[in-house]
Amino acid sequence: MALQFTTSYLQDSIAILRQYKDLAERAMAQITDEHLLQTLDPEVNSIAITVKHMAGNMRSRWTNFLETDGEKPDRNRDTEFEDPPHTRAALMQMWENGWNCVFSALEPLEEADMVRSVKIRGENHSVMQAINRQIAHYAYHCGQIVLLAKHFNHSGWTALTVPRGKSQAFTEKVLSGQLSQR
Secondary structure, eight states, X not given: OOOOXXXXXXXXXXXXXXXXXXXXXXXXXXXXXXHHXXXXXXXXXXXXXXXXXXXXXXXXXXXXXXXXXXXXXXXXXXXXXXXXXXXXXXXXXHHHHHHHHHHHHHTTOOGGGGGSEEEXXXXXXXXXXXXXXXXXXXXXXXXXXXXXXXXXXXXXXXXXXXXXXXXXXXXXXXXXTSOOOO
C-alpha cells in the first residue's frame, strides 16, 4: 500500500490503521483454519483469540467514541480471551465488525476534533491521544498475528513487505523510478 503524502494527522492515522488491518489479513490468509486456533504454549494467545480481543476492544473504544467512555460497561474483557469463533468466516466477520467500528468513528472526524476530550477508563484523553493509544495497541496485536502466521506457514510464507535478501534490489527499483509504490 503506497504512502500518501499528507499533513493531516487524521488522514495519516486512518491510513496507518488500514495498513495494519491489511497486513494482518494478508498474514491470516496464508494459514489454515486450524492454525487460527493453534497456540504455541498455554501463555500465548491464538490468532483467533487475538482477533476476538481486538474486536472487543474496537467495539468498546469506538462505539459512541466522542460521547461515552471508551471502556463500555457491557464489555467483559476477560471473556475476549476465551472461546473464539471456530470458523474462519465467523472470525473474519468479528474482525470486520471491529474495524467497522474504528473507521465509522474516525472517518467523520475533522482535524479540529483532535483537541476534543474523550474518556478511556475514566481518564481524559484528547482525541489525538486516544487515536495514538489505539494505533499502538492494534500495531502490537497485528504484529502478533503476523508472527504466529509466519511461524505456522514458515515453509510456504510469502513476505508481506520486502522479502529477506531483496532489500537492495527493492531500493534500486524505487530509486530508479521502476517502483513507485509498495
